[in-house]
Amino acid sequence: MIEKINQLLATIDALTADSLDAVEELRIKYLSRKGLIPALMQDFRNVPAEQKKEVGIRINELKDRALEKINALRDSFATADEDTSDLDLTRTAYPMPLGTRHPLTLVKNEIVDIFARLGFVLAEGPEVEDDWHVFSSMNFAEDHPARDMQDTFFVEAHPDVVLRTHTSSVQSRVMERQQPPLRVLCPGRVYRNEAISARAHCFFHQVEGLYVDEKVSFADLKQMLLSFAKEMFGEQTEIRLRPSYFPFTEPSAEMDISCNICGGTGCSFCKGTGWVEILGCGMVHPNVLELNGIDSTKYKGYAFGMGVERITNLKYQVKDLRMFSENDVRFLRQFTAAN
Numbered sequence: 527m528i529e530k531i532n533q534l535l536a537t538i539d540a541l542t543a544d545s546l547d548a549v550e551e552l553r554i555k556y557l558s559r560k561g562l563i564p565a566l567m568q569d570f571r572n573v574p575a576e577q578k579k580e581v582g583i584r585i586n587e588l589k590d591r592a593l594e595k596i597n598a599l600r601d602s603f604a605t606a607d608e609d610t611s612d613l614d615l616t617r618t619a620y621p622m623p624l625g626t627r628h629p630l631t632l633v634k635n636e637i638v639d640i641f642a643r644l645g646f647v648l649a650e651g652p653e654v655e656d657d658w659h660v661f662s663s664m665n666f667a668e669d670h671p672a673r674d675m676q677d678t679f680f681v682e683a684h685p686d687v688v689l690r691t692h693t694s695s696v697q698s699r700v701m702e703r704q705q706p707p708l709r710v711l712c713p714g715r716v717y718r719n720e721a722i723s724a725r726a727h728c729f730f731h732q733v734e735g736l737y738v739d740e741k742v743s744f745a746d747l748k749q750m751l752l753s754f755a756k757e758m759f760g761e762q763t764e765i766r767l768r769p770s771y772f773p774f775t776e777p778s779a780e781m782d783i784s785c786n787i788c789g790g791t792g793c794s795f796c797k798g799t800g801w802v803e804i805l806g807c808g809m810v811h812p813n814v815l816e817l818n819g820i821d822s823t824k825y826k827g828y829a830f831g832m833g834v835e836r837i838t839n840l841k842y843q844v845k846d847l848r849m850f851s852e853n854d855v856r857f858l859r860q861f862t863a864a865n
């Protein structure tokens with residue numbers, strides 16, 4: 527009896543079928559009421575009592591294995607069947623959902639377009655920079671707090687290599703390669719060692735501008751910034767400049783625009799003041815010109831730097847900075863890819 531069971535097991539393991547009908551034939555042959563396995567069960571009656579336990583277990587095993595095998599054979603045809611019945615090579619392709627541009631890209635492109643019309647050309651520099659381009663060439667004193675571990679990401683084992691904390695480093699990259707007249711715009715990502723919250727992130731984006739020529743004045747800077755503000759936020763926009771300090775400009779200023787959310791009457795975004803700060807600017811410090819190989823007795827320049835996230839918040843009222851880097855499509859889909 528055990529012998530018979532083993533033989534059947536071997537044949538069942540080796541079964542193949544080339545169609546669903548063939549599978550059905552196998553099922554009838556082995557498992558139907560008059561099939562080979564039920565027949566074996568009939569014989570069970572004649573097994574001597576002391577062998578009944580072992581033989582019983584083996585017959586059950588055989589039955590399970592046969593069921594499994596036949597089901598597996600049947601399934602293999604079922605899936606193959608499904609695949610082919612759906613395949614219509616003449617059908618129009620499934621529509622591919624079109625992506626949208628990231629809001630920061632949209633705003634950056636808009637800024638670049640406006641300055642391109644004012645004669646600025648693009649310039650780029652590396653995000654992993656050396657201390658010279660980020661700090662020293664920009665007239666930062668050796669002990670300036672911006673160099674501090676708390677603000678700057680250093681590249682381990684290279685105390686001289688940092689993730690740039692501002693795009694002003696590109697000013698230096700441009701000046702060391704080219705003599706005036708210079709009129710460049712440098713968009714890019716910057717990094718600061720900040721705890722991530724709704725209002726701060728460890729990386730964000732800036733657009734830097736630099737203009738160096740023989741007769742450049744603060745009035746030129748102011749006029750150019752006014753044109754930018756009006757183009758970006760609408761003709762009704764007003765600007766104001768507040769004295770400030772940056773190591774690389776003298777004099778330095780910060781620029782506010784009239785709050786474009788409340789129109790200047792005061793709201794929670796502008797904290798009731800009617801004004802919001804959008805950029806830093808000033809006349810390029812003569813030290814910066816000299817450090818980068820430009821004759822400061824002959825040339826003057828202005829520079830400015832703005833945060834792309836800040837401008838985007840103003841345009842689209844995004845309340846939480848983290849939204850920009852979380853890749854939540856429900857957020858991203860709200861921005862059209864029109865430009």
Ligand code: DAH
Nearest residue numbers: 692694806807808829830831
């Ligand atoms: N680099 C400054 C910052 O990251 C922004 C800035 C201010 C850039 C004044 C300039 C400038 O070019 O003139 O906060």
